[in-house]
Amino acid sequence: MEALETTLRTRKKAATRLSLHEAALRLAMERGLDGVTVEDIADEVGVSRRTFSNYFANKEDAVLHADRERTRALVALVEGRPAEEPPWQALRAAASELYRARQIPDPEWVAQLRLLRRHPSLLARQASDQFALERDLAAVLITRGHGLDDELARLMAATFLAAVRTGGVLWLESSGGQPLPDLVDRLLGRFQPR
Amino acid sequence: MEALETTLRTRKKAATRLSLHEAALRLAMERGLDGVTVEDIADEVGVSRRTFSNYFANKEDAVLHADRERTRALVALVEGRPAEEPPWQALRAAASELYRARQIPDPEWVAQLRLLRRHPSLLARQASDQFALERDLAAVLITRGHGLDDELARLMAATFLAAVRTGGVLWLESSGGQPLPDLVDRLLGRFQPR
DNA sequence: TTAATTCTTGCTCACTGTGCAAACTTGCAC
DNA sequence: GTGCAAGTTTGCACAGTGAGCAAGAATTAA
Incomplete structure (x- = not known):
């Protein structure tokens, strides 16, 4: 279980996914889920809206x-x-x-x-x-x-x-x-x- | 249980809701849920897209x-x-x-x-x-x-x-x-x- | 270093959900 | 029946969404 394939690429992907998740959760806590757009979350993490979609289908999934x-x-x-x-x-x-x-x-x-x-x-x-x-x-x-x-x-x-x-x-x-x-x-x- | 308040208005609403539901189900069966738009369902029943929204929040709900x-x-x-x-x-x-x-x-x-x-x-x-x-x-x-x-x-x-x-x-x-x-x-x- | 693979981005597009205000329909009391 | 109140439908507008596509950037493997 420890032999995770851990190339730079893999680690970066995991980090981005985690960041998006955390940003989604934090923003949703602050403003309520409806007060947050996908773009807000992407901006918070510093990626494009399109990239958010590469990781999650929607904000609910991210949260x-x-x-x-x-x-x-x-x-x-x-x-x-x-x-x-x-x-x-x-x-x-x-x-x-x-x-x-x-x-x-x-x-x-x-x-x-x-x-x-x-x-x-x-x-x-x-x-x-x-x-x-x-x-x-x-x-x-x-x-x-x-x-x-x-x-x-x-x-x-x-x-x-x-x-x-x-x-x-x-x-x-x-x-x-x-x-x-x-x-x-x-x-x-x-x-x-x- | 039989003393349903049944004015014309109420009956019409029920009929519309039912028609929308049936249309949604039938179309989804025929083309798959993704092949059906809200507009398709509304058209099928002869009602506007906006009216669909007055009855159901989305196609899933209608189905x-x-x-x-x-x-x-x-x-x-x-x-x-x-x-x-x-x-x-x-x-x-x-x-x-x-x-x-x-x-x-x-x-x-x-x-x-x-x-x-x-x-x-x-x-x-x-x-x-x-x-x-x-x-x-x-x-x-x-x-x-x-x-x-x-x-x-x-x-x-x-x-x-x-x-x-x-x-x-x-x-x-x-x-x-x-x-x-x-x-x-x-x-x-x-x-x-x- | 180079070539192949994978990821990111911007662009575009059809579709969605909802607020609003104008028309229209229905209910009800007279 | 008439008329008014209450409820319903509609079109329009608008911000947001999810996905395809192709160009370009980053990472990997050679």
């Missing part, structure tokens, strides 16, 4: 870049869990790992959650991203065995992601009254897979 | 109109279930009722599902619609009592809608090998929050 990556990471974590672990337990453990891997509450993450609440169009994109990964997650679960059929795998993946998302929402609504990881883990514990 | 209504109906059905029914059972029953209430497979519904599969942007909107209703559904569940706390209610609502959505996807993938209602009911029986 949600980190969220997408997070979900991708989550799937990878599930993949990395010990094979003998039962599916639902592996999912719970992967979620815990995800939270443990970064400072909580990650300020950027919180900023994103807040934006999500105010802007339904963001929610829509986020969901779309998650759906795209539902398939992948289900595939990972099936590969892990444990006699999971396609149907149950899909259902678990959908349920799991819904629970994680709901955790975020609830946590934000409760103004962080309790640690996010605990909340999510409790939610995940409230299911009875069979 | 998904019926889906939105369906989910709304589902929430209403849950609300109508006997109070003594435990929450998850009420949800299952409501889903059954929803399917029973119309011909299966409803050709329009199938058309929509097919479009959803081909166009991620539709998935995004659909999700957004469902999220909006998750809150309402959770509220209904809480009103029904049974000692549901807010957290579990939200989790149940999210899980339930995810399962219903997954049912649709799986059914479509399996080319309708089994009746959709049965599939969804089995899913709902396999996985439940407690």
Whole structure:
């Protein structure tokens, strides 16, 4: 996982993408998503509007870049869990790992959650991203065995992601009254897979 | 439920909205969503582009109109279930009722599902619609009592809608090998929050 | 150094979403 | 029916968007 191909070109691309994402998030926080144009974001980073389009299809995508990556990471974590672990337990453990891997509450993450609440169009994109990964997650679960059929795998993946998302929402609504990881883990514990 | 306020004005509006929805769905089926402009849809119905905008924010919304209504109906059905029914059972029953209430497979519904599969942007909107209703559904569940706390209610609502959505996807993938209602009911029986 | 590959940019164009004001339609009370 | 209030449709204008294309710049591999 460390053998990232890291040529100058690759690094520059990653940096630009990250900058665009950060600028998008920051500007959207300051002025609201509607108060920001694609051009504003591009200007902020010092690239052309056209270049922005080379990286992201629209501002929503730019804002949600980190969220997408997070979900991708989550799937990878599930993949990395010990094979003998039962599916639902592996999912719970992967979620815990995800939270443990970064400072909580990650300020950027919180900023994103807040934006999500105010802007339904963001929610829509986020969901779309998650759906795209539902398939992948289900595939990972099936590969892990444990006699999971396609149907149950899909259902678990959908349920799991819904629970994680709901955790975020609830946590934000409760103004962080309790640690996010605990909340999510409790939610995940409230299911009875069979 | 029958005492619909039905003035000419109201009926005309409903008719226009429905026509726009149907035109949007039909054209999208014929040419793919990207091959259809808002103007095409408006022309088809004999109304201006501006008027389209008075009814729907964009073509995705127009295509998904019926889906939105369906989910709304589902929430209403849950609300109508006997109070003594435990929450998850009420949800299952409501889903059954929803399917029973119309011909299966409803050709329009199938058309929509097919479009959803081909166009991620539709998935995004659909999700957004469902999220909006998750809150309402959770509220209904809480009103029904049974000692549901807010957290579990939200989790149940999210899980339930995810399962219903997954049912649709799986059914479509399996080319309708089994009746959709049965599939969804089995899913709902396999996985439940407690 | 050179040639090939990849990335950035500006230009253009069709399409979109919305504010606004003028016409038009409908509802309702007389 | 007439007339007025309330609601609806339309055209117009305008800023913003996403994508194709080709010229030029940067990076890579030789």
